[in-house]
Amino acid sequence: MDREQRGVTVWFTGLSGAGKTTISQEVAQALQKRAYKVEILDGDVVRQNLTKGLGFSKDDRDENIRRIGFVAHLLTRNGVVVLISAISPYREIREEVRSRIGDFVEVYVNAPLAVCEQRDVKGLYKKARSGEIKNFTGIDDPYESPLHPQIECHTDQETIEESTEKVLRKLEELGYL
Ligand code: ADP
8 A cells, every 4th residue: 555645734935926836836736746635725815715804914914824724734634735825924823833733844935025026926016115005024014034944945046946846855855755
């Protein structure tokens, strides 16, 4: 019999435009090719259904993360590799979710604000600068970077392939793959 797949939550945190979605999608593709059970919970998608109606106050951001963490936990304990892509700016709630899930790998997707703003993938930084949207992480809302992430991707210095490889290698090293 094949060995049971071990579940794990891989949590990508970082500024908007840092590369969370891009890397998590690449990692998902690589794992699916290798026949792993994979789910992606992407912040933008989640906010349209699971956490629809929540805003961007600290309380709402924490609630958003708590709900994502709840689902991630269910999947993880059933042997799925769960890839979370969410800004998740607050350290305390990330730690709370990490300790609840246990099999949890934190990936700090780290690019300087200036680089994220330059990319402005969704045009949100422009809107945040003009005041059209408020409480935007990195502009007029805080981002608390991880103190001890298991993986750090400097996406201003690495190619997408390099960042993806880093994540896959670490998951192997930790025995999840
Ligand atoms: P986020 O999900 O963090 O908001 P996105 O993944 O939507 O960010 O956007 C990141 C952008 O940065 C993409 O346009 C991507 O092509 C680019 N990019 C450049 N280098 C990297 C890298 N090493 N890893 C991830 N994204 C990168």
